[in-house]
Amino acid sequence: MEKAKVLLHICCAPCACYPIEKLKEENFEVFGLWYNPNIHPFTEYKKRLEEVKKLESIYNIKVIYIIEYPLETWIQDKVFRENRKIRCKLCYFDRFKRTVSVCKGGRFDFWTSTLFYSKFQNHKLMKEVALSLSESYKVKFLYKDFREGWKEGIEKSKALGLYRQNYCGCIYSEKERYENEIKKLKELYK
Ligand code: SF4
Incomplete structure (x- = not known):
C-alpha cells in the first residue's frame, strides 16, 4: 500500500528531529x-x-526550499504590532499559508509543521491558524502535538551535533532573549 505523503514545514533542524522520526514511525512519507522569512539576521x-540541509541525508527525506529574505517588508508588516501574540499570529499565518499552498499544488495528502514541537510557541494559536487556512484551501492538516517528544528531540539533535539556536527567529525575539542582559548592561554603564 502506498504511504500517505505529508508535507512538513520545518522551522529549524533541531525541532525537526522528533517530528520526522514520529511521522516515519507512523508510516508517512515525509x-x-x-x-x-522570519529568521534574522541573514547569517542566522x-x-x-x-x-x-543536513537532515536530507540524515533522514533520507526530500526538502523543498523557498529562499526569501524580505527583511524590510517583514518588519514593516509588524510595526505597531510588535506585541508577541499579534506578531506571532502574523508570522504563523505567513509560513502556514505558504505551506498550505505548496501542499495543495504538490498534491500532498497532509501538511503539518515542526512548530508544533516547540514548547515556546503559542500552540493553541498555531492550531487555530492552521485549521482555518486548511479549511480555506481545502487541504488536510495533520494535527500532532509533537511536544510530547520534547526531551527525546533535544537528545537526538545533540547526538547529531546540530546547531541549536537560543531565540525563536525574529529580531524582536532575539531582544526578548537578552532582556536580562540588557538590564545588566544598563546597571553596569549607568
Ligand atoms: S517570535 Fe518567532 S513566531 Fe513570533 S514573530 Fe518572531 S520569529 Fe515569528
Missing part, C-alpha cells in the same frame, strides 16, 4: 519544506538553513 538564517 517531505520537508523550508520557508522561514543561513546557518539554520544549512542545518536543515
